[in-house]
Amino acid sequence: MPSIPQPLDPHDDGGVAPAVAAALAAYQAGTAGPAEVLNALGGARLLVPVVALLTESEVGAHGVRQEKESEMALPKLVGQDGREAVLAFTGTESLVRWRPDARPIQATTLQVCRAAVQERAAAVVVDVAGPVQFVIEGEVLAALAAVESGTVGDLAGTGEVTVARIETAPPPAAAKRRRWFSRGR
Template sequence: MPAIPQPLRPDDDGGVDTAVGSALSAFHAGTATAADVLTALGQARLLVPVVALLTESEVGEHGLKQEKESEMALPKLVGKDGREAVLAFTGVEPMRMWRPDARPVQATGPQVCQAAKHERAAAVVIDVAGPIPFVIEGGMLQALATVEEAKRDASALDRLAEAVPDLTVARLRERPRRWWDRRRR
């Protein structure tokens, strides 16, 4: 039987993470880079929308069409060029600006990017309806997805290094504890 995952932050009030909000505002003002936003997103909770899709309906006793069965779905954005994007939001209010009936599911930035990769989406669009939309795509989408994947499979980093040109993956080894305890004589 599938288990319902525990929320990332049980005390979450749905507000925008302060670091992400500041990074997006600074990026919009031209005083921060996309790397600054990505750094904030990599550590923050995002909200992924799920919506109900009617799968079967029936006519009720008063002659009105009513829901019989529905499923929850992860909506995707489809661009004019046909590429798909997974949506994520920094908070409940930005999600309501897009679609008031969507329900939030907590996820980290790397988890959202991994979901996009799994869905074969070309991008993740953060806060598509505002206040400050931001897009993660290309090598950065691949890299953030790999951060999540590497938690379960260390060889994911090697695959990333092969897939993204000019990327260097450095492996740092922890030194024995006594190395830190040595004193100069």
Template sequence: MDHERQLAPSPFPGDGGLADPATRRALAAALGATDPAGYLRAVAALCTARLLVPVVATATRLGQTVGGLASDKEAEMSVVMLQAADGRRALLGFTGLDAMHAWQADARPVAVTVDKAAQTAQAEGVTTLLVDFAGPHPLVVDGEVLASLAAGRRLVETAPGEFGWLVASGDAGTP
């Protein structure tokens, strides 16, 4: 069995985990917005930003130390999902390390674009992408917006208060 793995280069070289200030401002504005434009601006901001999806270690096999203490012999890294009482699940995404560590200090970040996060959510049967769950400005992305992001589309503001989906040239006929 070959245990050697190749890591792909980061699509965000030099990323220190800080949130993009413009993205945070858009999420803050969406939180208090009374019209859909605030929400759509926040989603459009996410389309140009990097998200951090948390992964945590989960023990797959336990062992005992010489002193009789339980220890993890093997562990897997797992993407974190939240589940509501009604069974709906959400994938978590964070705009910065500060927001992720406010939620869970030992979570490890995986830097992704919002379309990759949406694709992961759909692949896992998750209905929602929950951004900055622990604050400072949470945002829920679901429904048709999540599906469009998962299809690789990017939301753009074409004129003040008007939005459209940017579609790659080969995707024009894809629903």
């Protein structure tokens, strides 16, 4: 049976790291690109939500249906095209904005990316309910997951590694803020 991991920081107040908040604000304002956000998220703590799922219920003595068994689950976002994404939040305020009954589990950005790849998710969506959404997907997601899994460390021992700084080109104005999903009601 899986266990709940120990917190990264037992004294965490659930706030957004100042560097992450600044990078996301600059990204939203158009004065920073995805690379700056990824750099800020690189060493940051994220909160991964877990929610209770009712697996079995029964009718109680007063004729009211009540919980008999439940399990904790990691919810995923499913896009209109069927792709799945793992959710992560920069702080408790954005988590509660999305779903007040979700419970936070602390994880590093690299751990979240690794979990997304293991779950065969196409992306990690950070702060899906705002204030600023950010999506990690494609080659960037795979690269961040590889860092956590030790792949880079294994390659480093061979002496055949080239380290490069990746900078993204500014997106065309029309495609600047494409949404990975749409909100359905």
